[in-house]
Structures are given as C-alpha cells and as structure tokens.
Amino acid sequence: MTMRAHWESVYGKKAPDEVSWYRPHLERSLAFVEGAGLAKDAAILDVGGGASTLCDDLLARGYTEVTVLDLSATAIEAARARLGPRAAGVHWVVADVTELALPPGSVAFWHDRAVFHFLREPDARRRYVAAVERALAPGGHIVVATFGPDGPERCSGLEVARYDADALHGEFGSAFRKVDSVVEVHATPWGTEQQFVYCYCRLAHEAAAPSGRARPG
Secondary structure, three states: OOHHHHHHHHHHHOOHHHOOOOOOOOHHHHHHHHHOOOOOOOEEEEEOOOOOOHHHHHHHOOOOEEEEEEOOHHHHHHHHHHHHHHHHHEEEEEOOOOOOOOOOOOEEEEEEEOOHHHOOOHHHHHHHHHHHHHHEEEEEEEEEEEEOOOOOOEEOOEEOOOOOHHHHHHHHOOOEEEEEEEEEEEEOOOOOEEEEEEEEEEEOOOOOOOOOOOOOO
C-alpha cells in the first residue's frame, strides 16, 4: 500500500477527532505563530494539516495567507466541510511534501505537527529539509513537532522516529538557527498520553551579494 493510500484509509475510517493526534485547538503551535510577530498577510504553511483545526484558528486571528498541505484528500475535504464558506480563505494542496517543488522563498512560517516523524528513510528526510530550505523566505520561521524520546514507537500502524530537540534540529543542520523547544504531553481522544517535542527554528538570512542585491535562487 502506498503512503497516500494508507492515509486515505485512515481518514476514511476515522472521524478527524478520532485520530490519536487530534486536539480541539493546537495551542502550542498558535503560540509559536503569534510569537513570531508576523504580518497578517504573511504566508503560513501547515504541512500535514489535513483535518486539523489550526487553519480555523489562524483565520479567526486574522491571518489571510494560510495554506494547508496534506497527502490525504479525504482529510482536506473534512476540513473544508467543517469550515464551510470560510474554506475559500485557505489554499488547499493535496501532495507529498517531499516531492512537491514549492515556489522559492514563498513561505514565512512552516508548521508541521506529526509529519516529520513518519519519515524513517534518510532520503525522505533529506528531501523534506531541501523543500523547507527552498520554500522558506530568508529569516523564515519553522516549527516541527514529533514524538519525543518517551513517545510512541508506532502511530496509525506505522513505525515512527522519535527525537529530542537537539536531534531534531540536527536533522535540519546549520542553515537553521534553533530559537526554542518545548516538550508537551498530549492527551489522545481516549485519554492516553503521548510525548511531543516542538523545535522552533529560523532559516538563516542569506549574505548580501557584492552588488547589494539578493543572490539569485
């Protein structure tokens, strides 16, 4: 079964609030976004956002350039149905982030809660990091949350990789400056606990070219 088929099956069998990572509101993620001091028209990308309510809360806070990217069309359709007319205020993309060529420098804030830890193959992680480096504007913000060292070893029938903040930052390398990290104990809809680690980084600013103009991409 392909990864796309796997996630279509997961969202086809479970309601959005029946998956283990569901939270009514992603308070920790929202705090990072609000703390970044972004303009309301800054481009925010929620990778693996699927049926998450993050886009609802970003719209409610006045952000106007929100994109949700997910491998599952079923998950995205659930979010669109929930938002109703407000769904027109979100850009929806069904794609594999490790295979999609996002426009260079097009993203001000990259958010990923619970995608990266499914990338167990080194090549998939390299493609993901390359996608971030391409898409983030210089000085752009990125928050990635994965299962922590004491988190589950499997999720939705798949093995995952677990990270502490330093190991997670290490996957991205010196182009990314670590700003903050947080450990969160997430309660699943059925009451069990899962350890998440959030790592917040910024992409380094490019050095100015001799002419004073930005270097070509």
